[in-house]
Amino acid sequence: xxxxxxxxxxxxxxxxxxxxxxxxxxxxxxxxxxxxxxxxxxxxxxxxxxxxxxxxxxxxxxxxxxxxxxxxxxxxxxxxxxxxxxxxxxxxxxxxxxxxxxxxxxxxxxxxxxxxxxxxxxxxxxxxxxxxxxxxxxxxxxxxxxxxxxxxxxxxxxxxxxxxxxxxxxxxxxxxxxxxxxxxxxxxxxxxxxxxxxxxxxxxxxxxxxxxxxxxxxxxxxxxxxxxxxxxxxxxxxxxxxxxxxxxxxxxxxxxxxxxxxxxxxxxxxxxxxxxxxxxxxxxxxxxxxxxxxxxxxxxxxxxxxxxxxxxxxxxxxxxxxxxxxxxxxxxxxxxxxxxxxxxxxxxxxxxxxxxxxxxxxxxxxxxxxxxxxxxxxxxxxxxxxxxxxxxxxxxxxxxxxxxxxxxxxxxxxxxxxxxxxxxxxxxxxxxxxxxxxxxxxxxxxxxxxxxxxxxxxxxxxxxxxxxxxxxxxxxxxxxxxxxxxxxxxxxxxxxxxxxxxxxxxxxxxxxxxxxxxxxxxxxxxxxxxxxxxxxxxxxxxxxxx
Numbered sequence: 063x064x065x066x067x068x069x070x071x072x073x074x075x076x077x078x079x080x081x082x083x084x085x086x087x088x089x090x091x092x093x094x095x096x097x098x099x100x101x102x103x104x105x106x107x108x109x110x111x112x113x114x115x116x117x118x119x120x121x122x123x124x125x126x127x128x129x130x131x132x133x134x135x136x137x138x139x140x141x142x143x144x145x146x147x148x149x150x151x152x153x154x155x156x157x158x159x160x161x162x163x164x165x166x167x168x169x170x171x172x173x174x175x176x177x178x179x180x181x182x183x184x185x186x187x188x189x190x191x192x193x194x195x196x197x198x199x200x201x202x203x204x205x206x207x208x209x210x211x212x213x214x215x216x217x218x219x220x221x222x223x224x225x226x227x228x229x230x231x232x233x234x235x236x237x238x239x240x241x242x243x244x245x246x247x248x249x250x251x252x253x254x255x256x257x258x259x260x261x262x263x264x265x266x267x268x269x270x271x272x273x274x275x276x277x278x279x280x281x282x283x284x285x286x287x288x289x290x291x292x293x294x295x296x297x298x299x300x301x302x303x304x305x306x307x308x309x310x311x312x313x314x315x316x317x318x319x320x321x322x323x324x325x326x327x328x329x330x331x332x333x334x335x336x337x338x339x340x341x342x343x344x345x346x347x348x349x350x351x352x353x354x355x356x357x358x359x360x361x362x363x364x365x366x367x368x369x370x371x372x373x374x375x376x377x378x379x380x381x382x383x384x385x386x387x388x389x390x391x392x393x394x395x396x397x398x399x400x401x402x403x404x405x406x407x408x409x410x411x412x413x414x415x416x417x418x419x420x421x422x423x424x425x426x427x428x429x430x431x432x433x434x435x436x437x438x439x440x441x442x443x444x445x446x447x448x449x450x451x452x453x454x455x456x457x458x459x460x461x462x463x464x465x466x467x468x469x470x471x472x473x474x475x476x477x478x479x480x481x482x483x484x485x486x487x488x489x490x491x492x493x494x495x496x497x498x499x500x501x502x503x504x505x506x507x508x509x510x511x512x513x514x515x516x517x518x519x520x521x522x523x524x525x526x527x528x529x530x531x532x533x534x535x536x537x538x539x540x541x542x543x544x545x546x547x548x549x550x551x552x553x554x555x556x557x558x559x560x561x562x563x564x565x566x567x568x569x570x571x572x573x574x575x576x577x578x579x580x581x582x583x584x585x586x587x588x589x590x591x592x593x594x595x596x597x598x599x600x601x602x603x604x605x606x607x608x
Contacts, residue, residue, distance in 0.1 A: 063224040066194040066216065070158070071096025073198040079129055079156075081486060083107055083116040087133025089160015092221055094131050097158075102129070105486055105515065107479065108507035110140035115467055115476040116483030116511070117155045118148040122465045123440050123484040123491075127154040127205045134160035134218070138174055143473050145211055146181040150470035151293075152209040152270065156201055157183070161215035164189060178213050187215040191225045209270045245368040245375065247382055250351050253325050253366065254379075255386050259393045260286040261323035263308055264372075265337070266293040267330020267354060269461040271372040274298070277329060280380045285391035286327070287401065289320055291337045293466060294330075295458035303394060305404050310339045310602025311453040313411060316404035319397060321345050329353045329372040333361035340606060408454040416595045420568055424448065424524055424594045428455040430570045431522065434577065439463060439492045440484045444477025444505070446498035447530030450600030452522075456494075463491065468501075475504030478521075482508055485517035492518050492584065499525040499551060506556070509589075513562045518584040520576065521562075523553050526596035534599050535607065550593075557589035567592040 064072065070093055082097050083105045084090065098104045107113035110132040117130035132138055138159050148155050157178075162171035175185045184204060188197040201214040254260060262281040268274065274297045281288055281303070288298040289308040298304040305316040312320065317339075326348055331337060333352060338344060344363070352364040353375050360367045368375055383389075394401075403410075409429070417423045428451040441456055443449050445468040458464035465484050467476035481495035495512075502509075502523050512519055524530075528547040537543050554564035565575035567590050579588045599607070 063227060065092070065222050066188070066191050066225055067092040067221045068096045068099075069194045069225040070198045070214070070216070071100050071102070073195045074129065074156070074202060075100030075102050077199060077202050078126070079202065080126060081105070081117075081120050082129035082131055083113040083120070083483060084129075084131035085110050085113055085133070085137065086131070087137055087160070089133035089137065089216070089218060090131045090158065093158055093216060097129065097131070103486070105482065105511065107482075107511050110137050111144050111476075112479035112482075112505065112508040112511060114141040114144040114148065114155070114157070115479035116486070118144060118151070118153045119442060119465045119467065119480035119483030120487035121153045121155055123462050124487040125462065126487075127156055127202060128483070128487070129156045129158050131158040134162065134174065135170055135172060139172075139177070142177070142181060143471065144467075144476050144479070145183060147468055147471035147473060147476070148211045149182040151266070153211060154205040154209050155211045156205050157211060157213040159213065159215060160221070161187060161217050163219040164217045165219055174215060183211050183213055185213045185215055187217065188220065189217070191220065191223045194225055245370050247368070247379060249366055250368060250379065251382055251386065253349055253351060254284055254327065254383065256390055257284070257325035258391055259322050259324045260284045260391055261289060261320060261326045262286040263289045263291070263326055263328040263331060264294050264297050265291040265329065265331025266461065267358075268372040269294050269297055269330070271330060273329060273373040273376050276373060276376045276380060280376050280383065283380060283383050283389070285389045285394050287319060287323070287393060287397070289316075291331050292453055293464065293469070294461045295464050296460040299457070299459065303401060305401065306407060306457065307453070308343050309337045310605060311450060312343070313404060313407045313454070315400060316407070317343065319400055319404055323348050326350045327353070329376065332358065333363050338363060339602065342605065407457065416598050417569065418595060421593050421595045422568055422570070424451045424598055426570065427567065427592055427594060428452060430573055431576070432456055434573065434580070435494060436492055438490075439494050440465060440488050442477055442481045442484050442493060442495045443467065444480070444495070444497035444501035445469065445472070445474035446501055447534060447600060447603060448496065448498045448524035450602055451524065452496040462488070474498070474501035477501055478505045478512055479508040481519055481521065482512040482515055485512065485515055485519050489517050492520065495519065495521045497521070497523055498530060499523060499527065499553070500529045502553065503551065509557065509562075510560050513560050513587045516586060519587045521557070521587060521589040523589065523591050524594050525551070525553065525591055526594050528596060530596065531603065533596070534603055553589060553591035557587070562587040562589050564589040564591065
């Protein structure tokens, strides 16, 4: 008879789990062995927080639930920051970890269920060997169907116990059930039928609901222009009426058109201050219709809330709109030349080059790199001031090609781990990580994991020797600059010591290192330590400061 650990591993593998990331200890080492024995690809992280960020990024890049496995106590505590980010981002990850014995907590145990509940993570804890398989299957079902992190806690005195043969192993994954939704559409239809300049805005929830195709059909029927949140970038890339990303990263021509909208139909977006760029993204007089799941909080900007799944609601709206007279909107005809200009994005917006002999302007750097990156790529972002440059100049091919770590929880330091998870999950795409020096130093151990993965990856470090966001935002308001800046770091030297290729970039000519790496077949990891001019402020932050 299999043990509880073996039964859990077999169940997860049989139900389609392909990737696990973890750090082993007494509470999970047998469960990890069970996963690998069943053919699940295991990536050993250097820190439990890194393992969770890897699983989250793997899910975002593939759409498949990934496992993070850790031991109990400090192991699970170390996952809290990336786990909170995964919860707020609605990522389907399964945390498989040890827990206190059924016989009672030991001196070093903590109430892990209460700890995880505090950050919005649901837990399952089998209390009998006979329920081990069903608990594992249910945890995976919840993560898949609800796009949420779920923790499966294995009590320490249960892991080695035999599982009775009465319960059979599952052999196929249950189909994902789309949430039922039937909101009253009459008010929305009235608004849409009279809209002159409708804008259809899609967020990550629309991508999770696989609503891209139906939303394009709905937008075309309404005569709408399209936009996405930064997290859903690329969802409408094949539409000639797409304006790109809404918010502080939008190019000036695109932002100007979005502000003309009189009715905004938003699917799967929280419409937070970043998407709305502090209220600047939309005309204050525009009517906003928000479509989101029942547990999502309405935005203060919302005028009409439709509660439901993005895909299901879009289908019902499209059917209903089809029975109405032709749309009143002529926006597409009137704005066609401006849409073409907007689609050129930031590439056609000139900037004064602020480069110095020893530091490169981040805009010059990012524009030069844009021509060297393949269209099919996975861009992973850490958090920080630098995020504007890749978000502005490197458009995502689709939402799976854009993994913004830490954004939902406002954390930094997860980028290197996220790059490892994305690279493992999508080896068919080049992984490109953009990170700041502060976040890179915080998550530095996972550079080793990324290198060990052997997957092609380009790491672009925007190195200004400071926490740039805090430097620009708070030093003018009286913060001590000694708390926001630090000495120069030789990231290229560190990367070489760990086995990667590396180059220090101070001018565009130094990017020849990328060309040489690509001509050699892009083997392994190439790290660029880009010494950037620290005084160039991103447009989104300049607006906030203003």
